[in-house]
Amino acid sequence: MTSFATQPGGATPDALAAVTAACVELGGRPVLQGVDLIVEAACLTAIIGPSGCGKTTLLRLLGGLIEPTQGRVEGNRERTAFVFQDHRLLPWRTALENVALGALSTAAGRPERQRMAERLLSECGLSAEAYRLYPAELSGGMRARVALARALAAAPHLLLLDEPFNGLDLQMRRSLQTMLRALVERRGLAAVLVTHDLLEAARIADQVVAISASGCVLFRERLSHPPAKRDSDRIQAAARRLMQRLEATDSDRN
Numbered sequence: 001m002t003s004f005a006t007q008p009g010g011a012t013p014d015a016l017a018a019v020t021a022a023c024v025e026l027g028g029r030p031v032l033q034g035v036d037l038i039v040e041a042a043c044l045t046a047i048i049g050p051s052g053c054g055k056t057t058l059l060r061l062l063g064g065l066i067e068p069t070q071g072r073v074e075g076n077r078e079r080t081a082f083v084f085q086d087h088r089l090l091p092w093r094t095a096l097e098n099v100a101l102g103a104l105s106t107a108a109g110r111p112e113r114q115r116m117a118e119r120l121l122s123e124c125g126l127s128a129e130a131y132r133l134y135p136a137e138l139s140g141g142m143r144a145r146v147a148l149a150r151a152l153a154a155a156p157h158l159l160l161l162d163e164p165f166n167g168l169d170l171q172m173r174r175s176l177q178t179m180l181r182a183l184v185e186r187r188g189l190a191a192v193l194v195t196h197d198l199l200e201a202a203r204i205a206d207q208v209v210a211i212s213a214s215g216c217v218l219f220r221e222r223l224s225h226p227p228a229k230r231d232s233d234r235i236q237a238a239a240r241r242l243m244q245r246l247e248a249t250d251s252d253r254n
């Protein structure tokens with residue numbers, strides 16, 4: 001792992017990527033302003049903040065899709081995979097084929113990619129009968145599982161997720177949240193999850209970073225207790241605290 005000694009707070013032995021004092025302008029308008037963020041292996045970071053504040057922009061910056069106008073982004077971003085809100089599966093390919101395509105960047109041959117895709121779909125909780133269905137034949141929850149499996153097929157170190165569980169019912173969201181958390185721990189992934197759902201952040205994140213409407217870091221909070229030890233009272237208390245901190249900072253600005 002890389003150490004980024006120049007980060008605020010000093011060196012972080014498990015840092016996988018670091019954003020330092022990053023500014024991004026899009027269409028001639030400032031979107032992110034002086035953002036610092038460290039992401040670590042086996043750690044899930046939730047990014048919260050109002051619509052349009054730059055959460056997706058921050059993911060794209062971390063994933064190397066855009067470069068900062070000022071500041072730096074460090075770390076090995078070659079082994080990065082994205083999961084998008086709309087999942088972006090190829091509609092003319094089956095679930096299995098979509099996942100096998102995700103492994104194209106690896107050295108695996110075709111039969112091995114196929115076996116890998118089956119293993120990953122199983123790990124992501126898709127039942128074997130659904131492997132040969134097309135995206136239009138899958139439920140939203142099943143599509144989210146396929147999208148996660150496809151992202152894992154690239155054997156990423158850094159997993160960037162942009163509201164991947166939006167629009168799913170509560171039970172399905174919980175099931176997918178639990179699965180994502182288990183993947184982070186089992187595979188030692190550094191995961192960054194953009195979410196509007198404070199309960200989701202309070203349930204599965206290790207750290208929460210809040211972005212303000214003007215694209216600055218409002219606050220960052222390390223959540224106490226490992227997610228497995230967070231019962232519903234702790235989760236609700238943490239979500240309430242996050243909401244209060246967001247509201248307090250909002251009213252400071254008014």
Ligand SMILES: Nc1ncnc2c1ncn2[C@@H]1O[C@H](COP(=O)(O)OP(=O)(O)OP(=O)(O)O)[C@@H](O)[C@H]1O
Nearest residue numbers: 026027031049050051052053054055056057058194
């Ligand atoms: N390619 C672009 N060109 C110009 N402006 C852009 C571009 N992409 C995004 N923006 C603007 O940058 C701002 C931040 O967008 P971004 O998608 O990062 O916000 P977000 O916090 O993820 O929003 P949401 O929560 O609604 O998904 C928005 O005002 C958006 O309109």
